Amino acid sequence: MMTKAIEPVRHAGSRGTAEIMAQGLGLFSIALGAAELLAPRKLARALDIEGQERLLQAYGLREIGTGIGLLMNDRRAPWMWARVAGDVLDLATLGAAMGSSRRREAVALAIGSVAMVTALDIACARALSQDSQHEERWYPDYSDRSGFMRPAEEMRGAAEFETPPEYRASLKTSEELPRTPNAANRTD
Amino acid sequence: MKALCWEGKGDIQYEEVPDPRIEHERDAIVKVTSCAICGSDLHLYDGFVPGMKKGDVIGHEFMGEVVEVGRGNKKLKVGDRVVVPFTICCGECEQCRRGYFSVCETTNRNKELADKMFGHGTAGLFGYTHLTGGYAGGQAEYVRVPYADVAPVQVPGTLTDEQVLFLGDIFPTGWQAVVQCDIQPTDVVAIWGAGPVGQFCVRSAVLLGARKVIVIDRLPERLTMALAGGADVAINFEDEKVLARLNDLTNGKGPDKCIDAVGLEAHVTGSIDSMMDRAKQAVMLETDRPHVLREMFMACRPAGVVSVPGVYGGLLDKIPFGAVMNKGLTIRTGQTHVNRWADDLLRRIEEGQIDPSFVITHTVALADGPEMYETFRHKRDGCIKVVMKPDGHAHHTGNGHAKVRP
Structure with missing residues (x-):
């Protein structure tokens, strides 16, 4: 069996998609970080974790740092994995707050939101990592595997098969269409 | 006997299990000579289809020799060589008599469970969850085939296992997916996924006379194989925007017929919506990743047909059903009515x-x-289709890799 090598390519589709997502998450990270840095008391009150404002501000700085890292670097995968690590820290902190907070519903809502963002971060980080790994890849050449005895083009329409009535769904072929709209109503 | 058993997500084991035995007079026991791993087995492997139990014998693509027959089975005899369709059917219920074998009303012995999941149960399937009867599968040395006087397809000794094995699933699955599109000589057909079923969709669309066949995937070896089988255009979705390219290829009209040969595990890195799906799957807000369905509904020409042989299992989000309704699309889906097509394909x-x-x-x-x-699972080593030999000998290796135990 022959093998071929793909030229090292930039996979514009998936790289573009993962990177657009990464940039979006970078902006989200900065916005969330700014909120934690600038309004820690409001957040602490909402979650009933007053006294932990400094911790929230530190988390805010972390969010802003990873957000800037995502936006400023071409190699975004490590920064995205850093976001995942931060998410784990956030979840651990919220999990600990669950036991002491009187606003458990708010904490549970926050945990759910962070879990969703974590899943998104992981998907994006994996996509970015895969893209960097798959820039060059060898693949087998299956160009001799038509499954037909004759050239594939000669097999077009060779089945001589009539669609069973219950599967008929097609528009008339363009050759069968009436030339004028009125002709469509003719019954002859 | 030895068999492959599902022991949990990502955990298949080669194990010793009890030999099957005749349980009903219509049964037969088949000694498996060849079996295959199907793409839908990966949905079980990845834990996306509910209803598996540890120790379940997996697999639904298999063939072999009849070694025992129940007293009431007048169709088969010991020594017959058969391909066993993955759908178990009674041949007597209203659906079977209509030819809708995959929704047989008799053979799913866990119908109540399936009723809860799908509203109404469907046919029993080999090795494919307790929602479809919990029947032991065909990746084994021996299989008990229930209702064996109906579905098994007797095959001549002049053909090799490799030539006929896929009559039990992926060949008729690809064929039905295209037949239910009602192909016309002017049709442009777009096929998402160049895995095994996608490959048979390509060849079926060619045989049935489509004007242009377009295949969409990301792996060059699969796209190359599809082109070899008559596809006119290969779109690598990692390099190109699929909707834009399809519109370019059809003068902005869209493909007349669209086929989803991917199913519930669409590749995650291909689009933002598939990443969102993956995230939602992780926190159990969604069961399937329906990126291909979304793309097909947007791509398909108004009044066109969308055919879905790809397996879906549960709940799907953000489906552009407005496009389906307003464009007047026809959607055709379903597990394959294997026996409807198998004799003709043989x-x-x-x-x-x-x-x-x-x-x-x-x-x-x-x-x-x-x-x-x-x-x-990871599409390594150019893997497209795996055939397994319970006796440990690779009789025929196709043109690909052969690995045999002594």
Whole structure:
């Protein structure tokens, strides 16, 4: 069996998609970080974790740092994995707050939101990592595997098969269409 | 006997299990000579289809020799060589008599469970969750075939296992997916996914006379194989925007017929919506990743047909149903009514119209099955289709890899 090598390519589709997502998450990270840095008391009150404002501000700085890292670097995968690590820290902190907070519903809502963002971060980080790994890849050449005895083009329409009535769904072929709209109503 | 058993997500084991025995007079016991890993087995492997139990014998693509027959089975005799369709059907209920074998009303012995999941239960399937009857599967040395006087397809000794094995699932699945599109000579057909079913969709669309066949995937080896089988255009979705390219290829009209040969595990890195789906799957807000369905509904020409042989299992988000309704699309889905097509497809193989063995890339001993699940799952080593030999000998290796235990 022959093998071929793909030229090292930039996979514009998936790289573009993962990177657009990464940039979006970078902006989200900065916005969330700014909120934690600038309004820690409001957040602490909402979650009933007053006294932990400094911790929230530190988390805010972390969010802003990873957000800037995502936006400023071409190699975004490590920064995205850093976001995942931060998410784990956030979840651990919220999990600990669950036991002491009187606003458990708010904490549970926050945990759910962070879990969703974590899943998104992981998907994006994996996509970015895969893209960097798959820039060059060898693949087998299956160009001799038509499954037909004759050239594939000669097999077009060779089945001589009539669609069973219950599967008929097609528009008339363009050759069968009436030339004028009125002709469509003719019954002859 | 030895068999491949599902022991949890990502865990298939080669194990000793009890030999099957005749339980009903219509049964037969088949000694498996060849079996295959199907793309839908990966949905079980990845834990996306509910209803599996640890120790379940997996697999639904298999063939072999009849070694025991129940007293009431007048169709088969010991020594017959048969391909066993993955759908178990009674041949007597209203659906079977209509030819809708995959929704047989009799053979799913866990129908109540399936009723809860799907509203109404469907046919029993081999090796495919307790929602479809919990029947032991065919990745084993021996299989009990219930209602064996109905579905098994007797095959002549002049054809190799590799030529006929896929009559039990992926060949008729690809064929039905295209037939239910009602192909016309002017049709442009777009096929998402160039895995095994996608490959048979391509060849079926060619045989049925589509004007242009477009295939969409990301793996060059799969796209190359599709082009070899008559696809006119290959779109690598990692390099191109699919909707834009489809519009370019159809003067902005969209493909007349669209086929989803991907199913619930669409590749995650291809689009933002598929990443969102993956995230939602992780926190159990969604069960399937329906990126291909979304794309097909947007791509398809108004009044066109969308055919879905790809397996879906549960709940799907953000489906552009407005596009479906306003464009007047026809959606056709379903597990394959294998026996509806198998005899005709066997004739086509015998006549040399097609040789399905082209799709086999790996032939291994059954004992190597767990390793091959990983290889197939991650599409390593150019893997497209794995055939396994319970006796440990690769009789025929296609043109691909052969790995045999002594």
